[in-house]
Amino acid sequence: MLDRTTEFIRRQNRAPIHEALEKFRNLRVVPFDVPGHKRGRGNPELTSFLGQQCVSVDVNSMKPLDNLCHPISVIREAEILAAEAFGAAEAFLMVGGTTSAVQSMVLTACKRGEEIILPRNVHRSVINALVLCGAVPVYVNPQVDRRLGISLGMKVEQVEQAIREHPNAVAVLVNNPTYYGICSDLRSIVKLAHDHGMLCLADEAHGTHFYFGEDLPVSAMDAGADMASVSMHKSGGSLTQSSFLLAGPNVHAGYVRQIINLTQTTSASYLLMSSLDISRRNLALRGDVIFREVRRIAEYARAEINSVGGYYAFGPEMINGDSIFDFDPIKLSVHTLDIGMAGIEVYDLLRDDYDIQIEFGDIGNILAYLSIGDRIQEVERLVSALAEIRRRYQRDKTGMLSQEYIDPQVVASPQEAFYAQKESLPIEQTEGRVCSEFVMCYPPGIPILAPGERITKDILDYILYAKEKGCSMTGPEDPNIERLNVLI
């Protein structure tokens, strides 16, 4: 939570990139640079679709607008303001999604052959980073809630054990929170990591609001973590693909910038950057009020959905002080198995029959994403549609699979496995082999198999069931997931 002094408000009231763009637009500078659409003139169809306002600020880096690769003026000012707003030592504007923030964070923390401790239910971007840099994952198996079939947080004692067994690991990575809103005891994990000379990294793709709301779980920077990847575009309201990477005082900012520039575009979009700037200002000035309202909506939605019967919209009552150290109250996750429907089936019905698009459905649950833009009247539609789905489709739940956490057997590092000699086999013939690619349902994008893991019968059964229920599977070279690449 922020301490809002008058000085703070005066500073945060600025949005330097936004202001520079407004000024630049009024100058009516003649463009003999890229982008080639030249304020939209060269592409009238695009202009009419996106609007003149929008294409006229789709411009290139230049002196008055700074350059994201080496920011020294308005972008740098925006970064300093963002760092202040998030309570971080440094903030970096990211235009390649939170994926790019997570990758930069992992690439900063570890090098080839070094170990990093992390829960297995991480987003694919984390393991992608390991493929890129050659670091070796040490998985802490998350606890599982048997009824809901979801992975929980890491227990502190598990992290302690992993550190004992891998004293040379360089970092611990924590989901804060998971997709479902579950938080580990971040403060204790940060302390453990620091006591053993390790960095603590946080994937806060789903935790932007922790920095601005009241009585929410602790944010990574508040907990003393060294780096955090924050999806401003999720609950914070900026444009898709825009994100922040935050760093604490123990990390060398110049080195982080070098790492970011290894993979970052040199033509960063000003639409994305200005959206970060404006959204940061909005949250810094009004985040407390905004997220109080989102929370009220979430609590109302949970109460209404639970009164429909059959569904379980779970919330902070799950907190157990350890594997569910805290719960993000603005997450709206609903367990659907008790009406005899897989989450993914409810997800498909909501879209196809009721014109309601939710974030994802998995085997046993759905997640409706609530954020800065939600209103009660849409929540009423969602609740009524869920009530209708129950009335029309409720059936016996015998034979419904619950999501099981499958303990991975890591045989090779992700990088070794990804680049090793491999062969493609029909999926049903791969049992016992070592996979060289990812398999996951997207969303949520948490791998069922990651490169270097052994393929077991349980995993194959799960993949086939998820496919049959209609989960959209991604990762392998074969888009139909009928074949998998395995190590020779």
Place this chain on the structure above:
Amino acid sequence: MDLWFSEKHTPDVKLSLRVERQLFSKQSDYQRIDVFESCEFGRILALDGNIMLTERDEFIYNEMIVHVPMAVHQGISRVLVIGAGDGGVVKELTRYSRIEHIDLVEMDPMVVDACRQYLPGNACQLDDERVHIHYENALKFIRYCENEYDLIIVDSNDPFGPSEGLFTKEFYGNCYKALKEDGIMVNQQGSPFYQQDADAMQRSHKRIANTFPICRVYQAHIPTYAAGYWLFGFASKKYHPIDDFDSKAWNDLHMRTRYYTTRLHKGAFYLPAFLEEMLEEVE
């Protein structure tokens, strides 16, 4: 003085009425509410700039949305009215002694207050003891109702504003559940003439047809609505709007009306070819 109120029926078509003066204008939590005194149409209620009713032609709408179902189902005693905070529908309903209970669910109390003050001709029966007003979101209200009503009247605004939720499949499904086994739902179904209205009309007809075994559309001419041409949906679990229509029973009530007659009742269900085609496309 030359003061005109205009409503755009499409980006390229507008209806303009000369206005004597503005009587009321306020932004509620949901919408902007205006009442005008017009030269030709008497007082006008406009929500977000769309005409909801005028004193001059409201009788067409209210008679057609009430008397058609009342003449089909002789056992109607419990009625749910959604929207209709102006009171016009309730005014027609309260003329039937067989109606024992009317729940009126209106989201916006300011509409009711404005109509009580400026449109007493419509709002005059809102204090009838059978009428129970609930200021609530209709989707929420109806979620909790099961097998309770003989008739539901959906008197909503157009589907592009705060009433959007009243044109959805989840809403119609919940209405089905709230009705008794021989219940009827009547809704304002918009206009089939201009493209955007026609698309919305088709979508809601499709959703109703997917929900109710009997689903017909009937029409009326309402000068101040888009294209002057308006549709109503008749959705029912048991009764057919013409096969089960009892003109004698209704005429025996000796109710004076200015638009509805039992002859017109039948005629209203005979639709022009283009409209039949549009409806069949989605049935």
